[in-house]
Amino acid sequence: MSRVRAFVAERQAALQILYRFADAAIVAACGAVVGELLFPHGLRSAAPVHGFITVLCSVSTLLVFPACGLYNSWRGRSRAALAVRTLAAWGAVCMLGLVTAYLMHQSAALSRLWSMGWVLSVAVMLLASRVLLYGMLGSVRVHGINAKRVVILGYGSLGHEMYQRVRNNRGAGYDVAGIYDEGTEQPVPAGVTRLDSLQQVCTFVRNNGVREIWLTLPMAACRDLYDVVSHFRNDLIDIRWVPDVMSVELLGHRFSDFLGLPVIDLNSPPQSGITGLLKGSFDRAFALAALVGLSPLLLLIAVLVKCSSPGTVLFRQARLGMDGRPFHVYKFRTMVQHQDAGSVTQAVRGDARVTRIGAFLRRTSLDELPQFVNVLRGEMSVVGPRPHAIEHNEIYKEVIDRYMLRHRVKPGITGWAQINGFRGQTDTVEKMRKRIEFDIFYICNWSFRLDLQIILRTALHGWTGREAF
Secondary structure (H helix, E strand, C coil): CHHHHHHHHHHHHHHHHHHHHHHHHHHHHHHHHHHHHHCCCHHHHCCHHHHHHHHHHHHHHHHHHHHCCCCCCCCCCCHHHHHHHHHHHHHHHHHHHHHHHHHCCCHHHCCHHHHHHHHHHHHHHHHHHHHHHHHHHHHHHCCCCCCEEEEEECCCHHHHHHHHHHHHCHHHCEEEEEEECCCCCCCCCCCCEEECCHHHHHHHHHHCCEEEEEECCCHHHCCHHHHHHHHCCCCCCEEEECCCHHHCCCCECEEEEECCEEEEECECCCCCHHHHHHHHHHHHHHHHHHHHHCHHHHHHHHHHHHHHCCCCCEEEEEEECHHHCEEEEEEECCECCCCCCCCCCCCCCCCCCECHHHHHHHHHCHHHCCHHHHHHCCCCEEECCCCCEHHHHHHHCCCCCCHHHHHHCCCEEECHHHHCCCCCCCCCHHHHHHHHHHHHHHHHCCCHHHHHHHHHHHHHHHCCCCCCC
16 A cells, blocks of 8 residues: 555655746747747747846746745645636736846837736646636546545534535545544445444545545544544644534625734624725715715705705714724704604604605615715715614614624624615614615625625615515
8 A cells, every 4th residue: 555655645746846847838838939929930030038037937837936835735625726826926027027027128128018918828837728728627536536535523514515515516626435423323424434433534534545534524523633632643644623603693604814814804704804995985976976976966966855855865873884983974854853752753654744846765775875885985885784763773673683793893784684675764673684684694795796786786676665664
């Protein structure tokens, strides 16, 4: 067995070296091909800096790409993440070439057209080669070749999920050989060995060529992790801990570095970090375009509101924003000027306080348009949970589970709950509970595609409805 493993290790090392030189060859070949297409006699007739940069970047890939982890095992890992890392590594190599040309005072001699064609063609070929390689590996691993044998420790809901993912993604190259679930009589899938003790696990792992152990124990059993790691401290196998973070019913989780230590943030909304920055930039650009494009309509509505009854054009009311920060939301005034005596009274159908123009604005949701100013100021988002009156927050947070989680993101002008019919008056706890369910779903499943879908549906038919009055 040891000879077989040594042979496989030597073959994998040789293939990895071949893979590295293949990437270097792609860089050199693309430079030469683009040169043949653009220069009369290829790179030979171009300024010498073109050939020098091509060779420099080709050799640099042998150092930069391994440092970026491009040749590590990507079994079970995101192909999109590999693509991003590949492009980032190639970008670093290009930057090295550009800086070198600048330091040699040769950057002016570089053909911009050749440089652009070379950079883009290399990026395409690097990505294509990886798609082809992992496609071939996947087709081979589906038939059990080059598959890693795995033992799963813990067969609760998370263990079930990991096993099903292995079954549904055979191309990842994993084979679940054994399952350990001490203290239960739960059956394991056919063809998988049931292990009843850690000692039995140790014997099975060492005698059956197991390459990895996956710990899917519940969070309450974390004390058992030390025993598992201790048992296999001298075995040359990979041990993966899959924390059961899904059992904690919060918004989501992400891995990060905190004070130099790896941590798992258990209540992290997806709209954070770089995605939060991108969403905020999109919000402000969209709000600015909306305010400029709709300025004639906004002016007309302001005049009509002013003429409908005495009072201000805009209505301001305190709301809670992201992470509970208070702000004042803007709307066109739709009621006669009045003061609520220490509480907020929701408008009801046929409310005598609503003006005639106000009724139309509320029915069409045009009274919400000034909130683009809130978006421009960074207090709101175009899409997100609708902000409730502070008094309502105090009431519902005590009776609806996870109610306040909606304040982990910016409130929105429109939202997933609103386009699904949960807008207008919430005169019962059940109505509010359903709205919160949709809000939490949106936060947990946020994406730019979902935002665009909500904006489109709002623009087409989301401004009116039976619940708006």
